[in-house]
Amino acid sequence: MEQVRRTFTIDLRRLGVLRELDRRGSLASAARALHLTPSAVSQQLASLSREVGVLLIERQGRGVRLTGQARVLLEHADLIAAQLEKARADLSAWEGGRRGAVTVGAFSSAITGLMPSALRRLAEHHPEVRIAVVEAEPPDLFTRLDGGEIDIAVAVDFAAAPPHTDRRYARLDLLVDILDLALPATHRYAHRGQVPLRDLAADTWIVGDPRSCCGAVTRSLCAANGFTPDIRHAVNDWQSLAALVEVGAGVALVPRLVQPLYRSGLVLRSPVGPPPTRHVFAAVRAGSGGDPVLAAVMDHLRAAAAETAALASPSSPQEVDAVAAN
Numbered sequence: 001m002e003q004v005r006r007t008f009t010i011d012l013r014r015l016g017v018l019r020e021l022d023r024r025g026s027l028a029s030a031a032r033a034l035h036l037t038p039s040a041v042s043q044q045l046a047s048l049s050r051e052v053g054v055l056l057i058e059r060q061g062r063g064v065r066l067t068g069q070a071r072v073l074l075e076h077a078d079l080i081a082a083q084l085e086k087a088r089a090d091l092s093a094w095e096g097g098r099r100g101a102v103t104v105g106a107f108s109s110a111i112t113g114l115m116p117s118a119l120r121r122l123a124e125h126h127p128e129v130r131i132a133v134v135e136a137e138p139p140d141l142f143t144r145l146d147g148g149e150i151d152i153a154v155a156v157d158f159a160a161a162p163p164h165t166d167r168r169y170a171r172l173d174l175l176v177d178i179l180d181l182a183l184p185a186t187h188r189y190a191h192r193g194q195v196p197l198r199d200l201a202a203d204t205w206i207v208g209d210p211r212s213c214c215g216a217v218t219r220s221l222c223a224a225n226g227f228t229p230d231i232r233h234a235v236n237d238w239q240s241l242a243a244l245v246e247v248g249a250g251v252a253l254v255p256r257l258v259q260p261l262y263r264s265g266l267v268l269r270s271p272v273g274p275p276p277t278r279h280v281f282a283a284v285r286a287g288s289g290g291d292p293v294l295a296a297v298m299d300h301l302r303a304a305a306a307e308t309a310a311l312a313s314p315s316s317p318q319e320v321d322a323v324a325a326n
Contacts, residue, residue, distance in 0.1 A: 106133065109257040113258055113260065
């Protein structure tokens with residue numbers, strides 16, 4: 001590879017490929033996320049290397065790793081992306097921000113428990129702003145955000161989500177979602193006020209996909225309480241999960257965001273000790289915060305989150321039962 005060029009032009013799409021390789025860790029994973037072949041990803045990175053005049057990836061066993069110079073370039077890529085977003089936001093602000101289209105990507109329970117309130121508020125206050133909602137979870141959610149397929153990502157802090165220090169995004173904390181135990185009415189602990197999570201180590205569990213936020217959180221909570229759950233049923237749909245719990249097929253942890261869906265005699269109990277929680281946040285691309293349309297949507301998400309948190313925060317087992325019986 002020749003020395004760093006004094007003047008060069010960088011294809012921003014190739015920078016995006018480098019960023020995705022950094023996120024995914026392998027050419028094959030980056031290719032799947034970008035809907036390309038691994039060879040196409042390699043070609044894009046080779047072209048980028050020629051453009052800047054430095055080696056960006058090197059072989060490591062059967063895979064590849066980023067070079068130190070690639071890490072330096074990624075820092076600049078984040079700044080470039082943020083500056084471009086700021087330019088777009090400034091242009092949007094010039095037009096007054098009264099019209100626009102925003103796509104929100106969110107995980108399923110946020111769509112159930114948070115988005116309806118936000119959409120009602122937006123329809124009332126910003127009727128000329130067109131909102132589209134798509135279901136997605138990290139890391140695909142943030143790949144779509146990076147690629148401009150969505151404008152706002154609503155996610156839960158867990159292993160697949162970007163860290164707070166990630167400079168590619170501007171974050172807004174929305175709410176802390178509490179999880180309760182869902183038990184069949186015939187369960188031996190159905191009449192207890194609170195249930196030690198460890199006491200359910202021998203029960204059959206109903207848990208979502210480990211790549212989903214709630215599936216990951218449930219597994220982590222069980223591990224923190226000293227056991228690996230016996231997962232007999234892998235279910236991601238909340239109503240289906242509730243139906244299985246009702247007939248005694250197992251126990252589960254259920255976020256309060258989705259509990260208004262339940263209109264049965266499902267028994268909900270708080271685990272003993274500090275309540276298990278997950279932290280919900282919204283993110284936009286760094287630099288886009290000055291876009292008045294995006295800012296309005298974020299404001300209404302914040303207000304909807306405050307309203308939802310107030311409605312979904314029963315403080316005692318009796319109140320939890322009242323929610324379940326509605």
